[in-house]
Amino acid sequence: MDSKQEVCKVVGWQEGPLIDENTLQDDLTRHFYYTLGRDRVGESHLYLYNALALTIRDRLVARCRATRQSLLAKPTRQVAYLSLEFLMGRALGNAVLNLDLDKSVKNALEQYCSRFEEVAQAEHDAGLGNGGLGRLAACFLDSCASLALPVTGYGIRYEYGMFNQSIEKGHQVEHPDNWLREGHPWEIAAPEHSRRIKFFGSVEVYQDKKGKKHHQWVDTHDVLAVPYDVPIPGYKNDVVNTLRLWKSEATDEFDLDEFNAGSYTEAVARKNLAEQITMVLYPNDASENGKELRLRQQYFLTSASLQDILFDWVARFGEDFTDFAKFNVFQLNDTHPSIAVAELMRLLMDDYEQDWQVAWLITTQTMAYTNHTLLPEALEKWSVPLFENLLPRLLEIIYEINARFLVEVACKWPGNVEKQRNMSLIEEGDVPQVRMAYLAIVGSFSVNGVAALHTQLLTQGLFNDFYQLWPHKFNNKTNGVTPRRWLSHCNPKLADLISQKIGRDWVFDFAKISKIRRFYDDKKFQQQWQAVKNCNKQKLVDLVKRDCGIEFDINMMFDVQVKRIHEYKRQLLNVLHVIHLYERIRTGDTKNLTPRCVLFGGKAAPGYFIAKLIIKLINNVAQTINADPLAKPYLRVAFLPNYNVTAMETICPATDLSEQISTTGKEASGTGNMKFMMNGAITIGTLDGANIEIKEAVGDDNFFLFGAKSEQLDDIRAHYDPLCIIENNKELKDVISLIESGHFNLFEPGLFQPLLDSIKCQNDEWLIAYDFESYIKAQNRVSLAYHDQTHWTRLSILNTAASGAFSSDRTITEYSQDIWQLTQNESTYGEV
Numbered sequence: 056m057d058s059k060q061e062v063c064k065v066v067g068w069q070e071g072p073l074i075d076e077n078t079l080q081d082d083l084t085r086h087f088y089y090t091l092g093r094d095r096v097g098e099s100h101l102y103l104y105n106a107l108a109l110t111i112r113d114r115l116v117a118r119c120r121a122t123r124q125s126l127l128a129k130p131t132r133q134v135a136y137l138s139l140e141f142l143m144g145r146a147l148g149n150a151v152l153n154l155d156l157d158k159s160v161k162n163a164l165e166q167y168c169s170r171f172e173e174v175a176q177a178e179h180d181a182g183l184g185n186g187g188l189g190r191l192a193a194c195f196l197d198s199c200a201s202l203a204l205p206v207t208g209y210g211i212r213y214e215y216g217m218f219n220q221s222i223e224k225g226h227q228v229e230h231p232d233n234w235l236r237e238g239h240p241w242e243i244a245a246p247e248h249s250r251r252i253k254f255f256g257s258v259e260v261y262q263d264k265k266g267k268k269h270h271q272w273v274d275t276h277d278v279l280a281v282p283y284d285v286p287i288p289g290y291k292n293d294v295v296n297t298l299r300l301w302k303s304e305a306t307d308e309f310d311l312d313e314f315n316a317g318s319y320t321e322a323v324a325r326k327n328l329a330e331q332i333t334m335v336l337y338p339n340d341a342s343e344n345g346k347e348l349r350l351r352q353q354y355f356l357t358s359a360s361l362q363d364i365l366f367d368w369v370a371r372f373g374e375d376f377t378d379f380a381k382f383n384v385f386q387l388n389d390t391h392p393s394i395a396v397a398e399l400m401r402l403l404m405d406d407y408e409q410d411w412q413v414a415w416l417i418t419t420q421t422m423a424y425t426n427h428t429l430l431p432e433a434l435e436k437w438s439v440p441l442f443e444n445l446l447p448r449l450l451e452i453i454y455e456i457n458a459r460f461l462v463e464v465a466c467k468w469p470g471n472v473e474k475q476r477n478m479s480l481i482e483e484g485d486v487p488q489v490r491m492a493y494l495a496i497v498g499s500f501s502v503n504g505v506a507a508l509h510t511q512l513l514t515q516g517l518f519n520d521f522y523q524l525w526p527h528k529f530n531n532k533t534n535g536v537t538p539r540r541w542l543s544h545c546n547p548k549l550a551d552l553i554s555q556k557i558g559r560d561w562v563f564d565f566a567k568i569s570k571i572r573r574f575y576d577d578k579k580f581q582q583q584w585q586a587v588k589n590c591n592k593q594k595l596v597d598l599v600k601r602d603c604g605i606e607f608d609i610n611m612m613f614d615v616q617v618k619r620i621h622e623y624k625r626q627l628l629n630v631l632h633v634i635h636l637y638e639r640i641r642t643g644d645t646k647n648l649t650p651r652c653v654l655f656g657g658k659a660a661p662g663y664f665i666a667k668l669i670i671k672l673i674n675n676v677a678q679t680i681n682a683d684p685l686a687k688p689y690l691r692v693a694f695l696p697n698y699n700v701t702a703m704e705t706i707c708p709a710t711d712l713s714e715q716i717s718t719t720g721k722e723a724s725g726t727g728n729m730k731f732m733m734n735g736a737i738t739i740g741t742l743d744g745a746n747i748e749i750k751e752a753v754g755d756d757n758f759f760l761f762g763a764k765s766e767q768l769d770d771i772r773a774h775y776d777p778l779c780i781i782e783n784n785k786e787l788k789d790v791i792s793l794i795e796s797g798h799f800n801l802f803e804p805g806l807f808q809p810l811l812d813s814i815k816c817q818n819d820e821w822l823i824a825y826d827f828e829s830y831i832k833a834q835n836r837v838s839l840a841y842h843d844q845t846h847w848t849r850l851s852i853l854n855t856a857a858s859g860a861f862s863s864d865r866t867i868t869e870y871s872q873d874i875w876q877l878t879q880n881e882s883t884y885g886e887v
């Protein structure tokens with residue numbers, strides 16, 4: 056056998072594209088010994104992990120090619136999902152699950168005397184997102200692939216993802232997340248598909264021989280966008296879609312002038328400027344920060360992705376865009392990529408010589424916008440001077456879109472100048488601002504909210520003017536989460552127990568999960584359910600012990616609130632309850648007190664002072680309580696550092712009580728609530744976001760409801776008097792007094808005053824004092840219910856059984872039918 060044949064044999068070309076479980080062991084060994092050049096497994100399993108990832112990736116690449124080829128076989132309507140964030144977490148476990156390789160992987164690892172769970176620990180989270188919005192994008196990609204829908208994700212390959220959080224002396228400390236340092240075996244660079252992105256410069260207008268005006272964006276500083284493709288496997292269907300992440304690089308001729316002037320080293324050093332664009336993820340959740348670099352990121356992602364799609368179109372069909380809108384949809388994940396509206400206009404007009412009317416028709420037939428928040432501080436605006444400097448041609452186009460749009464407004468509301476001012480894409484003021492949400496609405500054929508209440512509030516409040524103009528654009532798509540990662544993968548014991556009873560279909564047809572409802576009163580099933588929960592609780596005990604040094608006890612209720620730290624999410628209200636329980640213990644009022652372990656976790660934006668102070672309060676309260684022997688039998692409190700996707704995979708299967716306690720009208724949907732529900736946690740929550748739909752699905756008796764209702768809010772806020780509420784509620788008064796006395800900050804006097812002030816403020820947007828009493832009452836009902844373990848287990852089973860609608864498969868099916876109008880792609884994998 057000559058050496059070429061040898062290579063072919065090792066790679067398995069003769070077998071065709073089918074590489075399967077039979078060759079997995081050989082491939083693993085080949086990658087370990089040859090690709091990585093190793094011969095022993097180290098402490099961290101890093102190389103074994105990398106070899107395994109490459110082995111799995113081979114199988115993904117083969118299917119990805121087949122998926123792409125089947126799309127090329129005939130023109131197919133496709134979606135580009137544009138998002139500045141994809142909070143993917145780890146990929147290995149998910150890929151092994153979706154490719155159904157559990158058994159062969161376990162067998163293959165035996166020769167290395169390694170367990171899969173240990174090897175999987177070596178993978179860094181891909182933390183390219185802040186929280187819910189980024190994780191939603193990740194769940195959507197899983198569902199799109201699992202439903203065989205032709206959807207490509209487009210995002211940014213941040214060099215540094217979401218910061219790592221440690222807690223030092225009770226304070227949050229941020230550490231850079233250099234997640235690529237040890238390599239990223241899942242991605243494949245495709246430099247041949249690099250795109251040029253323009254910045255700065257100016258616009259020149261000239262007339263051609265026929266008298267037609269052309270705009271040229273000249274003297275620009277260009278940056279290269281280099282794509283890295285990450286495979287997205289569907290669940291056991293041989294479909295593998297793609298997430299294309301763009302990295303910024305300097306062009307070769309960058310600052311040639313300086314080079315010619317002899318400043319060679321300076322010119323090369325300038326490369327940094329280009330590479331800065333994709334250096335770091337902005338760690339702000341639900342608030343904008345207005346930094347120029349952020350706008351550069353947004354334009355960079357958007358321009359690269361649109362150019363990519365147009366280039367492929369022209370390569371296939373030439374510069375005929377008649378059918379472009381028939382075959383393409385762009386879904387904008389929040390306003391972050393909403394500059395796409397102006398950029399698609401620019402590309403069609405300036406690069407492909409389309410008229411305004413044609414380009415506008417194409418744009419408004421292809422763009423769809425998802426709104427994620429009602430918080431005014433999160434609505435993106437960019438100053439006009441900044442825009443003019445950075446993206447002069449785009450500002451021109453936005454002005455033209457606005458002029459034409461305001462004519463429409465004037466037709467609808469003749470003579471109403473205020474309407475025009477309110478709806479203008481440009482907000483007047485000392486420094487005029489571009490309103491990105493309005494740009495997105497005007498340029499899109501679909502605008503959706505992410506839960507029923509949220510969409511209702513959007514159409515009645517924030518976007519009411521636009522709703523009156525274009526009611527047909529607005530629709531709701533309640534969020535969901537993927538049951539593959541958030542049940543099968545993270546809670547395999549529960550998944551097996553469920554499958555024993557109702558078969559395995561529920562994993563790809565999650566509505567079928569309701570079949571386990573039949574067993575909620577079955578004694579043996581209840582015992583098995585509880586045994587699984589205890590096993591999961593023990594894993595969380597180990598994690599909390601390792602990362603907090605605190606002993607949790609599986610015999611106590613696990614009461615959990617993990618999510619970004621934000622005033623509207625009201626971790627502060629939860630701490631007040633914890634302090635109230637502590638007061639009861641101190642005063643001997645322990646009758647009917649259900650022992651609890653209370654877990655907090657979440658990151659605060661580094662510049663968000665109050666959120667960071669809430670973290671400090673949680674840690675100080677935890678320290679005081681955990682050090683008190685009186686409290687030990689009843690109450691333990693921990694703040695788990697560095698909450699991320701991987702931590703959530705251990706947390707949600709172990710949780711008894713899910714805290715979803717945002718101020719009504721502030722949480723657009725929530726998705727953490729859904730992960731907990733699927734895993735059999737019971738929710739204590741307000742009538743906010745998707746909580747409302749969760750409560751409807753599971754039934755009022757199986758959900759612990761409290762707090763103000765959204766229709767009461769105006770009235771409550773008009774007469775809000777927190778001092779009076781505190782004075783008249785002994786429990787709240789005692790809690791506030793204990794904090795005020797410095798009990799939790801003996802050596803840091805006055806530390807928590809800003810939090811006390813915020814609670815007592817008449818304008819407290821978050822209504823902490825208002826909801827305290829009903830929250831405590833609901834918590835007392837929780838305690839009573841937990842007392843009866845059989846009853847609680849029933850509730851737990853009923854919650855999982857009712858979680859069918861909260862699969863992202865349901866959400867994506869709705870996007871696909873109502874907005875995207877896609878048909879399923881048929882993978883040709885294996886049809887050789």
Ligand SMILES: *Cc1c(COP(=O)(O)O)cnc(C)c1O
Nearest residue numbers: 186187618699700703725726727
């Ligand atoms: C699901 C998830 C979120 C969103 O949680 P909410 O409670 O909906 O805010 C945020 N971060 C991570 C890591 C998640 O897995």
